[in-house]
Amino acid sequence: MIKLKILLFASLIFGCANQNDQQKILNTAIEYISSENVPFRKMHYHNDSILVDNQEKIILIHPEMNEFHFESVSSQLEKLRGNDNYSIEKQSILHPKKTTRNGVEIRPYHIPDDKRMNDILFEQQAHAVVSFAPFIYNDAHSEAILFVNYACGGLCGGIYQYTLMKNGLEWEIFDVESITIY
């Protein structure tokens, strides 16, 4: 009985740790997206010079990790999934909060199946919609791979593979690779 309690307690702790990691990874990714993805920002091109203003923009975050939006890269996901050194996150609900990062408003938004991306962005007056595939961790839980689907229009954006490394209690983005282009 005691053993069972210990196991239960450990699994709760581990589950919390996982959820905590997941939230941290999500925060890191959102931070990166809001600060690094240039198309979110207002650009001025003039006489071979470029000015970038961080003006207020809106990013919509799909609150569920899903594979539906990643059909076009299913072979890459399968490849990682088939790697014995990685395991896939079972948790499917994210908790993006309405917040402002780097002058960009982050807002949870459930992407409907029956609307074109251009219409969604126009209706929501948003600049981009972001969706995440289920997180993939290595066995040591020190590395995470995140597929991020980022659409700034029907023909703008792409799917990116973020590789994050755990540094102490925090997660840092180690590499970003473009997988598809819209």
Added chain:
Amino acid sequence: MYVLYTRARKQKNRATFEQESYTAFQNFAVRVLCGLRKFINLHKSKKMNLKTSLKTVVSTFFELKLPVLGLLMLLFCITACNEHEVLPPSDSPAESLESFEALNLSAEEADFFSDEKINEIPHLKQAVEQLDHNGRGRFFFARSVQKTKRFVRNMNHQMEHKYIPHITQNVGQPVWLASYVAKLGGDMMTFVPLVPADEAIINGVLVYQKTDDGDTSYSLTTREQMASVETETDDQNYPLLVQMFYEFDKQLFNAGTEAYLDWGVKPVIELEDCSTFPEYTCLGRMTELPNRVITLFDTPVFDSTPLPDFGTEFPCYYICDAGCTADIYASGIADEEEIAWINGNCSYADVIDDFLADNDEPEIGQILLDAAILGYLTATESKRLANAIDVYLNDPDNANTDAACVVQEALEDISSIGEVPLALMCEMSTDLMAAKFSADYETYSSCNPVDIQLIRTSIINCQNSNGNCLCPSFDCILNDLMIVEDIIIKDESFETCERVNCVYDVLFDSMNELFCSTIGNFMESTIFDLEFRVANIIGDGQTTYDEENDIIILTISNFFCDESESTDLNVAATILHEGIHAELRRYLMDRGYDANNVEIYPEVWDNYLVEWYAENSGTTNDIHHAIMVRVDNYVDLIAEALWQVNDQVFTIEHYKHLAWDGLRGYSEQYADDTYGINTSFYPLHQELMASNPTLGCDQ
């Protein structure tokens, strides 16, 4: 962007980058070791390595009671020795071998450069095993052969990956281990035999020379070319090549002299002011040397079984001087590898040089050069063709035709069918051409699947050059889509989405300029296929790359399968937009670039915005879109294509709102207008949409 047969000349290929960065490394190493050069030279003579030499110097300083200098030297030694170990001298055989193997070779290249490949040729395996590669020359041998491999690889990239397939299909597999390498002071020369898989015979000899000054020359001579010499030849290297064919044939297959006696008596006509040879490249008589390295080139080291009646003079290796290259260089058509080829093929160079001297037609000069390098024509045939083109160009009736297209089409078909098209025969009605090629219209009407791809490419070319070329097989090929489906694959998901499939077919049948120069280019690419899919994606379309299968995948949203929620023009715009992404990727990968590496883009597309994104954004997504807007003006091409497929309803401006989709953020004008509703195109777009535009796929 119109890129079909004529290759982009001004863009660096990956191999060049590697060479440049390699050279930069070498320069760096030289600078680091500069202060030590004196010691290195000093101790080289004593056969001591750098570390030992420096240790000696440091200990000497200490012995001389100069500890500060000793410590400084020690620090210098640690740094320099480490650098020295990381960056060995360029002539280190180990480094050379590793650097070549480390190159990102395609499977085709890996096969071609492999020494293991000969194990698949039963009659060759034993012969090569008997060759002696030991001895003190083996490092020089390995290094020289690797340099030759590197050159051929660069050449392959330069020729858009057509060169190696050409050699393997038409000549044979190189037997690198059976090469002869000549050591000529600081210069090197490599002779490589080529053997077909199904015949015990030397079918070609490849020669590569690199001088101490960095000058190079290169030639690949086939048995067919040698045998086609009728009574005399103007190839100055012919006697040397006869000896080499014979020597390799004797060593690998125990061949006798019979076949070569006939070759050996053909006189060589000297070219006027065109070829020259350094004294030391004159070959002695041949013998079976151990370790395949010829160290005394101007003395009779080959003398076991010389060809009888071959004359008393040693054959020499000739390179071309300015007399047969000046106009080629001036035209700017030759890059580094091609200059090497020209240097080693004086008779061809002479023909092309003379043609360019008489005609300001660099594009045709380039086609002639390509055809010569790919072995489509012998030097004599090149001369006949150049004469025929000369006559054609001087005919006032042909003043308004696209001569380069005519020649290009002719040569492509010569390469694939061995005949010249009827169109060319009509337009270039010269006796020389008629005598050489008997045109046979029926050849085309039969729709031989093997030939269709090349003919189809010609058709696309012709479409793009305002129909100046006649294409007798056009209808025939359009009805036979089998070959196209092999290259452009439709996934089941695509075919079952009838609406999207239908729009694709409309675009295909329209053969408009944008479609031909993007998706159409995959019909020509021998490396990459294009696959169309339909899937649940959150955007309208995506382009991705399946590295394992060398397929570029173009995915269209399944949202478009429902005809009620979008127009056919939306689907067409998406296919065209994604087709451009696919073409940009193919264009880079066909030239050996890593299309995922953002750093290479500014090298290929010289634009400040492309450069800025490469440095700041780090995504190919941004860079592709910047190229589409800032470099090649694809927006206008998309709008024009949509206007064309929609039966030219309204004006091209009416289609620009659709064409700008996904690209506004990359323009100065519309960067702040995410949805494009404040542009002058938006009211026109609304007018267009109000007319319920259709391509006949939404019913």
